[in-house]
Amino acid sequence: MRPLTDEETKTMFEKLSKYIGENIKLLVDRPDGSYCFRLHNDRVYYMSEKILKLATHISRDKLVSVGTCFGKFTKTIKFRLHITALDFLAPYAKFKVWLKPGSEQSFLYGNHVLKSGLGRITENTMQYQGVVVYSLTDVPLGFGVAAKCTQECRQMDPMSIVVFHQADVGEFIRNEDTLT
């Protein structure tokens, strides 16, 4: 477990900023204590200082997970967000998409969001903007990337894709073994 290098931090922040913009600052500089990002097994974990200290007692090969896993660095050194980061993305998300009850399940099985399943969308969402997906009862379901901007979404036919799926809470069950 080690702190992130500058490049890593930068790539990660760039990815995060697609979803929560400058709200990353709130993650880094928290009023309720110092929190930090740590890299372990190519995965980035977000944890409080307390937990960090506790984790120092565990050897590196035995340590499976600390704090909250935000995502992992791929072999090509790109950052990939995991669904476990949703807890921190959801409250700070700038652009949101709400699904109709009928299409929630489809999304939770890993499918893209179609126009027909789109209940509500934040205005001025740009194309390829990272969005957090909610149910209409405001339960965060996952996140993805807007395939079309808001204006285009209005005129699309109902079977076209509006949001590309990236992660959903169904992964907690589907990818139980790989999520840490």
Next chain:
Amino acid sequence: MKRLYIGGLSHSVTQKDLKDRFGKFGDVEDVEVRTRRDDDGVPYKTFSYININISDADLKKCMTVLNKSKWKGGTLQIETAKESFLNRLAEERQTAEEQRLQQPEVEDERQKMLDSLSKAGVDNFTMKAAVPGTEVPGHKDWVVSKFGRVLPVLQLKCQKGSRARTVNYDPSKYSHNIRKLDRSTVEQHTPVTQLTWEEQGGDDDISKKRRGEFPPYEPPRRKKSRKDVVKSHNAEGGAGRSPPRRSLLRVKTVVSVDHTEARRFTNGDQPPTNHRLAQRRTPRSTDWDIDSDEEIHKMVTAQDTSHAALQQQQQEEEEEDDQLEVVGLDYLVKSGWKGGPDHKDENDYDSGDTDELFASRKPPLPPPQQRSTPQAPAQLSGNDRKRKMKKKKSTAGEEEDDSSGAEEEVASRKPSGEHSSQNQSKKMKVLPVVSLPSSESDEEDEDEEELESADCSSDSDYEAMFSNVTRLEISLADLQKLAGESSGQETNLTAGSSERPAPKKGTTPEEILAAIMEDSSDDEQQQKKKKKKTKAVKVSTPLPAFQGTRALTKDAVKAAPPSTPHSESSSSEEEERENAPPAPHSESSSEEEEEQSEEEVEEEKQTPVRVPLGAKEEEERQRKTNMRRLAAVQQRQKEAEDHKKLIQGALSNLDAPKAGAGKHIVFGSDEDDDEDDDEDEQQTTSEVTTPKKTLSQDGQSEDDAAVSEKERTKGKVRVKPSVPQLFGGSEDEEDGDEEEDGSRFDVRPQFEGRVGQKLMALQSRFGTDERFRMDSRFLDEEEEEEEEEKSEKKKSVTEEEEALEEERKKNLSILQSVLGSSQQTHSSKTAVKAKAFRDVSALHYDPSREEHAAFETKTDETKKESKAARRKKREEAQKLPEVSKEIYYDVSGDLKAVFGQTKDEDVAGGGDEETNWDREEEAKEEEDGGGKEEQPTLQSSLLSADPGAENEEASGFKFSFFEDDTETGSGETAEYKVESIQAPKVSWQQDLRFQDSSSEEEEEEEQQQEEEEEQSNVTAKTTEEETPSKTDLFFFYLGDSRLTEGPRLFCRPSQLEEQREQWEERRSELRQEYRKKHKDARRKLRSSLKS
């Protein structure tokens, strides 16, 4: 006999020839010769048919001999032909004849067959009650099949390939294929003539539409059916009876009573889920006894709103289905949506009426008492009815008699109390227990009269509280909530009040258990309707009872001769109270009680006089005695309970010190601990202590809502030492309870602050177990330990923290870079967004705020002005340097001095004539103005003297000024600069004054003036520049610096190459600048085009 065809005959052949020729082979019977001829009658073909009796061998022979033989110029062709059709016809007829002869025989066979079958029990080829597959007796090939049908076994010839074989087809084996056809249905055909184009049908919509008749279009109606219905009801009712609208209040009470009835029904009799039913019922019930239209209108509007809300929601949902909703960036996620739409609906629906709200809110926590006693509601309702009627009467009477004109609420509340007491007293004769529910209902009624939105029914609250308590402690938020609720209540919380202290502590399991036990015992007792009453019952009953008795006694007093004093009655009561409890009363408490009771009496006195109802003193006495008896019983029970509690407390106390006392070394201050100890003990002892405290508080500070901590502690200290005092005084608990309710929610001193919070956490860790009760001693130790640890760790921690801090900083910087690079547009967008989001309409200009100065239009003007001014300045700077202004100042400054001097000179009468001329004028003017020697006033006077002239001169001055500039060079500026130091606090009036003098356009004079002024200046700042100015040259003076400097301008100051270099540099710069400007201009043009 054969028929032969003979072709290829010559045309000349006759029948006889043929007969001869063929006669050799057989007997020719008939010859038929035919000749085909073409259109001209020329025969081209001749043939013949002959009938001949011939054997086969002869025929063969004939064929071989004659066929293809030449005869009379033609080749014969012989073939066998078909029989002549005449013959065949004849044959057929013959056979038909024969068949006709044979038929009867066949029919006979069939008949026989049928007969034989019928003999075997087959009727019309059906054999009833026969199992399929059975053979018909006597008929080998007949089998019974499905439906009892008799069928023949078929023998089918199957020709497959070369082999032919027969297959037996037994229909009984395929009987499942057989289906019964109903012939009658098949045979019904409607003839074509009867087919019509007419569609017959009723008058219903569908048939009409089928016929093509559509009703005229009507816009979809709103759902107002219910309202309409109600309105129609209302109209009927209103027409029927004129609303006796004497007082709105009463109407309200009546209606509310109705509602309570309805609600009770719903609670007691029906399952708690159907609010709808209850609600539906309420309007009907109002229909029965409507007293005013207003009430109904209210209800109708409420329903309407609820309907509207429902519709709206539906619409919204539809919209959501249909349309994509776009949401602003500032959309807030609402988390509490999980209740679901149904819940919301209900809420919406219920929000209309408070009573309905009660009804809807109650069912989840149905008071167990009511549930357990199915008879109670009925009685209650009866009670209510009675009371209602009585109330009507009484209020009517009161309104007449109430001269004091007290508040309506009070009025309404009092009668209820009165009547309840009456009711009680009446019922007590028969059934003493009934008083309980009646009193409760009283309370509820009161609450509903006040139309408080907060839950008022103490029972449900009480239940809820207990449900909370059993879990663990009440959190601070809970307490606050409860405080809010209780503050909303004005009435006493009777049932809950006595046991409320228990939830406050909530730590000792025994207490909770006891409380619960009490609760349950309540139920039991109610069920049994025995005289045994627990605290709740006691507390609930006495309040109205006492009031009632008191009121009654008063009534009695009034009815009785006025000589009987109030004090007697009250004192007698007190005596009762004192005497009744055999347990030891502390004197102080009793005194306080007395005080209180006296106060109460006083209050009673203050309350408006009531009409004496039933002046029968005997009855009242009976009631009194009854009440006393009841009170005594209650006292005894309370005593017993107190005993119990004391024992409990003692036991818990025994445990507590063992756990807490001697073993731990106490580092902290002793006082604190002692206090804590005290409080702990108080907590553990019993609930009675707390009411006691409040009682004492009552004694100390009457009606002080906000009791300071010190006072409370005092009260504690006072109460504490005499533990046995804790008994008694319970009758007045309710009075204390109100304040207790208030004080209950204050944060206890031991839980204040950070340490207090820790203590709370520690205590909550071990929950209700008394043995593990933690107090502040534990806290202190831990804190110290922690501190030590902290001090030890501090160094390492600081290092780590520093590292973390650095990391954070680094992260932030990276974030900055990331956001700066990739998210620049983003942030700017958000900024724009934020700006746009600021609602302009909601903004109010507040002149006191500095930020709002931006909204003042004035600033804009100044800006523009400043811009213009700047431009002007620039122009001026380019054309004419600061010279001009300084001329102003210099001259004016000088003028001051000049004025001073002129007088001197006037007095002296010396100097140049020209200058004097000017000055003389001035002087004259001055003298005209008033001859004041002080300059500012003088100047002002000058101004006032001839403003018109000044104005003219002002215009003239400008001209002169410019001339002056053009002519005077840099040298002059130098001059003026020197003098400008001396320039005093310049006012523009002085300038004007100067304009006066300069109006003559005689610059020489001016100059001279100036020079003289300079001379005359008393200041020591006269410089060497003054000296050369004494010559009379028009433009120049001797030793003019311009003369020396001027020629230099004509010579090259530097080398040509250098100059060129400079020029080139300059040129490149200029070019760059030009390019830049060009670019900018183009960009601007483009942007403007775009926009």
